[in-house]
Amino acid sequence: MGTLVIVDDASFMRGALRHIAETAGHDVVGEAGDGEEAIALCRTLKPDAVTLDILMPGMDGLDTLEALKAEWPEARVIMVSALDHEEKRREAMGLGAVGFIRKPFHPKDVTDELERVIGRP
Amino acid sequence: MDDRDARHRTGRPRPARPAQDPVEAPAGISGVQLDFLRELMNVGSGNAVSALARMLRRPVAMEMPHLYPWPSAGPPFLLEPAAVPMTCATMRMVGDVQGALLFVVPEADRGPLAVLLADAPQGPTGRTGRAGATAAADDTPIRDLADITAGVFLTAIHRFCGVVARHTTPDIDSARGGMVLEKAFAATGRRDPPGLLMEASFTVSEGPVRLHLLMVPRPEGVDRLADAIRAARALCAG
Numbered sequence: 001m002g003t004l005v006i007v008d009d010a011s012f013m014r015g016a017l018r019h020i021a022e023t024a025g026h027d028v029v030g031e032a033g034d035g036e037e038a039i040a041l042c043r044t045l046k047p048d049a050v051t052l053d054i055l056m057p058g059m060d061g062l063d064t065l066e067a068l069k070a071e072w073p074e075a076r077v078i079m080v081s082a083l084d085h086e087e088k089r090r091e092a093m094g095l096g097a098v099g100f101i102r103k104p105f106h107p108k109d110v111t112d113e114l115e116r117v118i119g120r121p
Numbered sequence: 122m123d124d125r126d127a128r129h130r131t132g133r134p135r136p137a138r139p140a141q142d143p144v145e146a147p148a149g150i151s152g153v154q155l156d157f158l159r160e161l162m163n164v165g166s167g168n169a170v171s172a173l174a175r176m177l178r179r180p181v182a183m184e185m186p187h188l189y190p191w192p193s194a195g196p197p198f199l200l201e202p203a204a205v206p207m208t209c210a211t212m213r214m215v216g217d218v219q220g221a222l223l224f225v226v227p228e229a230d231r232g233p234l235a236v237l238l239a240d241a242p243q244g245p246t247g248r249t250g251r252a253g254a255t256a257a258a259d260d261t262p263i264r265d266l267a268d269i270t271a272g273v274f275l276t277a278i279h280r281f282c283g284v285v286a287r288h289t290t291p292d293i294d295s296a297r298g299g300m301v302l303e304k305a306f307a308a309t310g311r312r313d314p315p316g317l318l319m320e321a322s323f324t325v326s327e328g329p330v331r332l333h334l335l336m337v338p339r340p341e342g343v344d345r346l347a348d349a350i351r352a353a354r355a356l357c358a359g
Contacts, residue, residue, distance in 0.1 A: 011153075013160055055163055082165075082168055084168065085170075085171040103167060
């Protein structure tokens with residue numbers, strides 16, 4: 001079973017991702033609504049993977065990814081965003097993201113990506 | 122120059138964004154509904170910005186969408202006293218959610234946008250490419266951009282929450298400031314104010330060019346979206 005921290009400013013979206021991940025057998029150990037909270041949570045919990053929204057108020061997902069990787073280079077981060085153009089993917093991957101889920105997503109999009117990044121539960 | 126500066130320079134235009142919506146919640150809309158509606162706008166406009174970037178062949182950034190309790194508040198770029206003229210593509214929304222969609226281009230951005238469109242040999246849709254000076258005076262490219270942006274936006278919303286809405290052919294006009302909102306109001310076909318205005322703003326890195334997409338659902342459309350929220354929450358609860 002993989003542990004997961006979910007980062008999204010929309011509680012609705014965090015709930016959806018939590019439901020999908022837990023139904024698939026993963027252990028959601030934390031949720032954060034912004035970048036600063038996400039970094040603090042990951043510092044403590046060291047999850048197997050982090051799902052990270054890109055468009056968030058204040059510190060956005062790419063800034064959060066950059067800060068998180070600077071502090072914890074082994075972090076496995078899956079970006080989740082409605083911004084799906086190739087340039088945005090490349091930028092995220094260049095900063096160290098290991099996956100990308102496009103919104104709106106089907107549950108299988110999420111479970112496939114989680115399985116690819118942290119393995120089958 | 123550090124990495125962050127380089128990142129901004131090479132394709133991530135980042136307009137200033139407030140930490141949260143600058144206005145209070147529209148009356149009758151709960152915090153949960155607001156949360157959902159913001160995400161709905163995020164998904165719709167996020168897909169739209171990707172389509173814009175493909176059409177314009179340039180990076181396009183978007184701001185956090187804003188929700189306003191219109192008419193008591195609205196987008197500052199439209200309501201400030203010195204609001205500039207805008208080219209406005211007005212589309213009615215029909216289907217599960219009725220109301221209006223507006224694709225708005227400030228007049229100052231229209232020329233640079235025409236140059237960008239002319240730079241695409243076949244134009245954004247393969248039928249609108251033409252010399253910049255001609256394109257600047259021609260509504261067709263803006264009509265095409267509005268049509269495609271609205272279509273992608275509404276399709277993404279459908280995939281997100283199941284709500285089916287379509288848009289009518291864009292009607293191009295020029296207006297200044299608050300008159301843009303009056304057009305949206307008229308397009309909803311209601312005498313009483315709709316009560317909710319949702320705004321997504323885009324910045325094309327080259328130019329830069331600012332574009333805005335406004336969604337003004339009729340009150341029953343907001344109710345339909347609320348139904349979708351309930352269904353989605355039931356899904357989350359398993």
